[in-house]
Amino acid sequence: MTATIPVTILAGSLGAGKTTLLNHLLQNAGDRDLAVLINDMGEVNVDAELVAEGSDLDVDDGIAELSNGCLCCELQDDLETAVVRLARNREFDHLIVESSGISEPAPVARLFTTTSRVAARYEVDSIITVLDTRLFIDTFGGEAVPERETDPAAESDRPLSDLLIEQVEVADVVLCNKADRCTPAELAEATALVEALQPDVRTIQTEFSAADPDQLLGVDLFDPAQLDERESLDRVAAAADDGQYQHQDHNQGNDHHHQHRHPNDVYGVDSFVYRSRRPFHAERFAAFLRTLPESVVRSKGTVWVATTDMQLTLSQAGPSSRLTATGPWIADLPDLERDLYRSNRPELEWDDEVGDRQTELVFIGTEFDDGGETEDTSTDDNGCERETAGLEQRLRARLAECLVTDAEWDQQTDGQKTQFPDEPGGEAVFRTNPS
Numbered sequence: 001m002t003a004t005i006p007v008t009i010l011a012g013s014l015g016a017g018k019t020t021l022l023n024h025l026l027q028n029a030g031d032r033d034l035a036v037l038i039n040d041m042g043e044v045n046v047d048a049e050l051v052a053e054g055s056d057l058d059v060d061d062g063i064a065e066l067s068n069g070c071l072c073c074e075l076q077d078d079l080e081t082a083v084v085r086l087a088r089n090r091e092f093d094h095l096i097v098e099s100s101g102i103s104e105p106a107p108v109a110r111l112f113t114t115t116s117r118v119a120a121r122y123e124v125d126s127i128i129t130v131l132d133t134r135l136f137i138d139t140f141g142g143e144a145v146p147e148r149e150t151d152p153a154a155e156s157d158r159p160l161s162d163l164l165i166e167q168v169e170v171a172d173v174v175l176c177n178k179a180d181r182c183t184p185a186e187l188a189e190a191t192a193l194v195e196a197l198q199p200d201v202r203t204i205q206t207e208f209s210a211a212d213p214d215q216l217l218g219v220d221l222f223d224p225a226q227l228d229e230r231e232s233l234d235r236v237a238a239a240a241d242d243g244q245y246q247h248q249d250h251n252q253g254n255d256h257h258h259q260h261r262h263p264n265d266v267y268g269v270d271s272f273v274y275r276s277r278r279p280f281h282a283e284r285f286a287a288f289l290r291t292l293p294e295s296v297v298r299s300k301g302t303v304w305v306a307t308t309d310m311q312l313t314l315s316q317a318g319p320s321s322r323l324t325a326t327g328p329w330i331a332d333l334p335d336l337e338r339d340l341y342r343s344n345r346p347e348l349e350w351d352d353e354v355g356d357r358q359t360e361l362v363f364i365g366t367e368f369d370d371g372g373e374t375e376d377t378s379t380d381d382n383g384c385e386r387e388t389a390g391l392e393q394r395l396r397a398r399l400a401e402c403l404v405t406d407a408e409w410d411q412q413t414d415g416q417k418t419q420f421p422d423e424p425g426g427e428a429v430f431r432t433n434p435s
């Protein structure tokens with residue numbers, strides 16, 4: 001009989017520090033041979049690309065990516081195929097699954113305990129929840145035990161704060177991350193609140209998810225019986241709540257009658273991708289970042305700013321937007337180097353005019369489509385004003401205003417000093433101004 005491969009499931013709110021933890025574990029793996037599976041919420045899997053850039057692994061060779069869907073719902077068949085393929089392509093001794101920031105971890109763990117082809121090869125080692133401790137304290141500070149606003153069985157309109165509670169309750173380990181953004185008293189309070197929700201949990205305080213891998217991997221803390229117990233409690237609550245417990249799982253044929261709701265429906269979370277082959281004006285884009293509405297919970301991806309020849313990566317979580325310069329655009333390299341790079345990477349998207357320079361950002365948030373409740377107007381192609389609904393349109397319009405105009409594009413702005421980083425590895429952080 002072949003030994004099973006341990007699986008660590010990473011959970012945690014949007015932008016809590018899961019990818020940061022994944023990178024930290026990959027860089028400090030020691031003798032462990034790790035493989036990773038990354039589920040991102042948007043249509044573009046930003047996390048998989050960033051992890052591939054920062055490690056020896058490649059997408060499809062050590063990294064499997066599942067985008068634009070919920071790992072525990074529609075991507076279930078893909079998960080099965082992906083983990084089986086991972087094991088075929090490469091030998092490894094531990095699998096780490098990063099679930100998207102709006103996943104409930106329990107159904108993801110359930111896939112590894114019930115889906116026959118997967119369960120035969122894998123065994124869950126632990127569920128690790130990465131906490132944005134700042135956000136956790138801002139949400140629950142001052143309470144004895146964090147309380148949900150809605151019933152776990154509610155079908156929709158649940159606040160994301162309820163998901164925070166669920167992600168802690170099923171965790172075997174909680175990283176109280178972003179410790180640098182809390183006082184020692186707040187950290188102590190957060191730890192106590194976590195333990196009030198999940199008394200058996202192991203808590204570790206971290207900055208930039210820098211925990212000792214020995215405390216996280218190969219710990220054998222997951223107890224499937226606890227998961228069963230929780231699920232049966234939820235079912236009882238659901239039945240009491242008039243029996244309307246949402247869509248049936250697609251995993252028919254399994255003994256386990258798994259019931260599950262799509263988290264993005266339940267929590268009203270949506271995403272869209274913004275792309276442009278024209279650069280942003282530095283000051284207008286900086287102003288955009290400083291005035292992001294609160295309902296944009298998370299945004300990330302690649303940014304092209306006119307004043308620098310550096311490719312920038314944006315990672316915004318709540319009020320903080322971090323921009324990192326990853327290196328020059330390939331289009332800015334000397335001819336020989338550029339051609340060599342391109343011939344080695346035939347998959348690199350290339351535009352005849354601007355090469356690889358582009359902005360590609362995923363925005364994740366609530367109230368993206370407010371169903372027309374917001375009075376707003378825009379001008380259509382015929383120059384007529386029309387009503388538009390939702391935050392997505394407004395954000396798209398504001399981003400379009402940040403793009404350089406034709407006249408600005410013709411001006412030589414390279415090397416002009418702005419707040420954006422212009423050296424490889426350089427960083428800048430922008431914070432939203434409460435208005």
Ligand SMILES: Nc1nc2c(ncn2[C@@H]2O[C@H](COP(=O)(O)OP(=O)(O)OP(=O)(O)O)[C@@H](O)[C@H]2O)c(=O)[nH]1
Binds near residue numbers: 012013100181207322
């Ligand atoms: N100040 C501070 N920032 C942090 C810390 N850990 C992570 N970050 C930053 O928070 C942002 C989000 O981190 P990620 O690791 O991408 O978060 P994530 O949980 O993978 O995000 P999603 O996959 O989108 O849910 C990045 O800009 C990180 O650099 C920390 O301990 N302190």
